[in-house]
Structures are given as C-alpha cells and as structure tokens.
Amino acid sequence: MDDHLPETLRAVEDELTALLRRGRALSWEVAREVHPNLEPNTYGLxxxxxxxxxxxxxxxxxxxxxxxxxxxxxxAGLEGLGLVRRDPDPSDRRAAQLSLTEEGSRRFDAARAARFEQIRRTLRNWPERDVENFARLLHRFNETF
Incomplete structure (x- = not known):
C-alpha cells in the first residue's frame, strides 16, 4: 500500500480539485438564485x-x-438585501441575535430545493448504501481536515 500512497493521494487531490471547482460554480449559481446581488461565499452563512x-x-x-x-x-450586506435581521439578544442586550428574515428563508429554501434536486439527479443511479458511505466519508474528511 505504501508504494501506491503517493498516486492515491494525487488521485484524491485531483478529485478534490474538481469537486471544489464545481462547488464554486454551484455556489455562484445558488447565490444568484437567492438574490442577484448575493456574494457566493455568503451562501454558507x-x-x-x-x-x-x-x-x-x-x-x-x-x-x-x-x-x-x-x-x-x-x-451587514445580507441585512441590506433584506435577507437577514439582527435582534437584541434577550440574555445580553449588548449582543445581537441573527436570523433569516421571512424573505431570506423563502429565497434560501427555494434555492436549496433546486440544489437538492441537482444532487438527487446526480446520485439517482447510485445504490443507497453508496450514497450513505459517500456522505459518511465526506463528513469524516471535513471533520478531520
């Protein structure tokens, strides 16, 4: 196994690079579905x-x-777009609680449904066990990265 490790790691790097490239493109697409002026990196927020x-x-x-x-x-940018609001924190008036506005929730849910459908179409021919393993391994990777 040690002899193949560098080649295996190169394969992992290649696949991660492709996944990240597609992820960035998808983030732009989904962000625009939420709001035309939304920055793609704020979708995670x-x-x-x-x-x-x-x-x-x-x-x-x-x-x-x-x-x-x-x-x-x-x-502040998301507030300006009407997607997020700040409310006083009831336990500490100096702090604020952040939440999606009703419009933010509606737009996010619609964009997320389209994203889920795309993932569903991509994985529709995979056996359920493979999808479960894929999710488990991605989680493991993200937790340890």
Missing part, C-alpha cells in the same frame, strides 16, 4: 442561519472559523 434559526454573531463566527469583523461586514 445563510445555511448556518437557516439551521440554527437564531444565533449570536460571535457564535456564528466561531462555527465558521472567521473573524467577527469579517462576519459583521458580510451580515
């Missing part, structure tokens, strides 16, 4: 906000591994 319902900016920054200043600027 919307995903976290949709999952959490409401979250403090500092907690979201920690989850995403980005600085509070950077996140605050991105959130």
């Amino acid at each position: 919307l995903l976290w906000l949709r999952r959490s319902g409401s979250i403090r900016l500092t907690d979201l920054a920690a989850r995403l591994g980005i600085g509070k200043g950077t996140l605050s600027r991105q959130i």
Whole structure:
C-alpha cells in the first residue's frame, strides 16, 4: 500500500480539485438564485442561519472559523438585501441575535430545493448504501481536515 500512497493521494487531490471547482460554480449559481446581488461565499452563512434559526454573531463566527469583523461586514450586506435581521439578544442586550428574515428563508429554501434536486439527479443511479458511505466519508474528511 505504501508504494501506491503517493498516486492515491494525487488521485484524491485531483478529485478534490474538481469537486471544489464545481462547488464554486454551484455556489455562484445558488447565490444568484437567492438574490442577484448575493456574494457566493455568503451562501454558507445563510445555511448556518437557516439551521440554527437564531444565533449570536460571535457564535456564528466561531462555527465558521472567521473573524467577527469579517462576519459583521458580510451580515451587514445580507441585512441590506433584506435577507437577514439582527435582534437584541434577550440574555445580553449588548449582543445581537441573527436570523433569516421571512424573505431570506423563502429565497434560501427555494434555492436549496433546486440544489437538492441537482444532487438527487446526480446520485439517482447510485445504490443507497453508496450514497450513505459517500456522505459518511465526506463528513469524516471535513471533520478531520
């Protein structure tokens, strides 16, 4: 196995590069579906906000591994588009809770449904066990990367 490891790692790198290239293209496409002026890198923010319902900016920054200043600027842009709102945190009036607006949820859900359909079409001929293993291995990779 050790003799083949470099070639195997090259194959993994090639496939990751292709996946990331397609992922970037898909992010642009999905972001534009949410809102024509949405930056593609903010789709992940919307995903976290949709999952959490409401979250403090500092907690979201920690989850995403980005600085509070950077996140605050991105959130301000999303607020300007009417997709995100800031509400006072009931447990700490100095902090804010972030959440999607009704319009943000509607637009995000529509774009996500289209994305799910694309993934469903791509994997429709895969055996269910392969899809489960693929999801498990991607999760494992992301957790350890």
